[in-house]
Amino acid sequence: MNTTPIVIQGGRVIDPASAIDGDFDVLVLDGEIEAVERRGQLTAPDGADIVDARGLWVVPGLVDAHAHLRDPGFPEKETIASGLRAAAAGGFTAVAAMANTDPVNDSPEITRYMLERANEAHSARLIPVAAVTRNLAGAENVDYAAMAAAGARMFSDDGMPVDNEVVLVRAMDAARQLNLAISLHEEDRALSSGGALNEGAVARHLGVKGYSNDAESRRVRRDLALALGSGAPVHIAHVSTRDSLELIRHAKRQGARVTCEVTPHHFAADESAALRWGPNAKMNPPLRACDDVAAIRDAIADGAIDMIATDHAPHDPHSKHIDELAPYFDPARDAAKLPTDAAVSFCGAANGIVGLETALGLAMELVAKSLIGAPRLVEMMSLNPAALLRIEAGTLAAGSRADITLIDPNVKWLLEPARFLSKSRNTPFAGRAMTGRAIMTIVGGAIVYDRRRGVDGIEEAALTR
Numbered sequence: 001m002n003t004t005p006i007v008i009q010g011g012r013v014i015d016p017a018s019a020i021d022g023d024f025d026v027l028v029l030d031g032e033i034e035a036v037e038r039r040g041q042l043t044a045p046d047g048a049d050i051v052d053a054r055g056l057w058v059v060p061g062l063v064d065a066h067a068h069l070r071d072p073g074f075p076e077k078e079t080i081a082s083g084l085r086a087a088a089a090g091g092f093t094a095v096a097a098m099a100n101t102d103p104v105n106d107s108p109e110i111t112r113y114m115l116e117r118a119n120e121a122h123s124a125r126l127i128p129v130a131a132v133t134r135n136l137a138g139a140e141n142v143d144y145a146a147m148a149a150a151g152a153r154m155f156s157d158d159g160m161p162v163d164n165e166v167v168l169v170r171a172m173d174a175a176r177q178l179n180l181a182i183s184l185h186e187e188d189r190a191l192s193s194g195g196a197l198n199e200g201a202v203a204r205h206l207g208v209k210g211y212s213n214d215a216e217s218r219r220v221r222r223d224l225a226l227a228l229g230s231g232a233p234v235h236i237a238h239v240s241t242r243d244s245l246e247l248i249r250h251a252k253r254q255g256a257r258v259t260c261e262v263t264p265h266h267f268a269a270d271e272s273a274a275l276r277w278g279p280n281a282k283m284n285p286p287l288r289a290c291d292d293v294a295a296i297r298d299a300i301a302d303g304a305i306d307m308i309a310t311d312h313a314p315h316d317p318h319s320k321h322i323d324e325l326a327p328y329f330d331p332a333r334d335a336a337k338l339p340t341d342a343a344v345s346f347c348g349a350a351n352g353i354v355g356l357e358t359a360l361g362l363a364m365e366l367v368a369k370s371l372i373g374a375p376r377l378v379e380m381m382s383l384n385p386a387a388l389l390r391i392e393a394g395t396l397a398a399g400s401r402a403d404i405t406l407i408d409p410n411v412k413w414l415l416e417p418a419r420f421l422s423k424s425r426n427t428p429f430a431g432r433a434m435t436g437r438a439i440m441t442i443v444g445g446a447i448v449y450d451r452r453r454g455v456d457g458i459e460e461a462a463l464t465r
């Protein structure tokens, strides 16, 4: 690839994989990191694009191990192009695209379609996730080797649990042979059925059915035992309960090849958000009680949680029943008990919230509260997800792919969904005061997002590369 050389000068380079955290300059040449040298030591090549990174963090590009890009199938919610632009605006250089599209990504044709659309987008990289079972129906195993050959880098039926143990064990055996991870959405639907919110005070107050912690942790217990038996690399998606975390800690001590992720909303909000944000605070697994949020924060701080993943789940207002439910919810005050028809509407509203453009701002709250330091943030949002997805990313070491994110750790901003590059606006964090955001995103040595040039900078970058 021939791109303009880039010299990133004056920033704080944070690259835990290279044990670097300090004042360095970075030279990017032909899509690769050519050199990382002490500040002032690099000579810029003729014609280089000089990026002034004073006051900024220069980190390996953020990697999201869990996003729903809705393409093929749901262009009113998101497309691969809009999703990858939202990713780049959020500081992500690579995004794992879950398989619950229409058609489902259970065939090499769909994987190739996704990669082609991503290639045309000239933005963040798309990392395909193949389904575990055909059409996510839980019955028939996918041809994992064929999917891996087409470019899939993980397997998941996310959105749906894999109920059948025999099917799951077969998938784990294949995953072990291919050395690719299986990401599991853990839900025992016999226990969660009809549950729209965490089982507890908020669900009772609104008059909607609850979804118990057990629905998640019972399935986590089963699958960790299967993982230990099979030796497969198993990843537990969007962990939301204290019990699940205890089980994961135990399995790790026993030597299971298990990793887990938490979403920003599960550490930054609790079940009470539903009182104000209604369907925009409804997701699966649900926002949990304060005690679970405290357990999640502890597990982030002590390393039991390996990574932060967005579970970016864009939905249009119609799918979220926004019109029907708007009369009952107001961000300024708690809702009263819902009339029966509104409770039914709430339960039927689509699950999930957008995350690509909110994740970094919410993660920076963990740093501001000294729960984690900046290097650990980079591990959780770049190095560890890159390792999970088996992709070349997660480090700024000389010779590696030039996927780089520049973060202003001090800039204060208000989250305004109207400014999202995502096609969807479903978030309970509208109006939240944030500190820290992505300023520039470089993918394969090309600047694909540059906030300092304004949002139109994306178009410019795409045209000039």
Ligand SMILES: [Zn+2]
Residues within 6 Å of the ligand: 158, 159, 160, 185, 237, 238, 284, 285
């Ligand atoms: Zn899920």
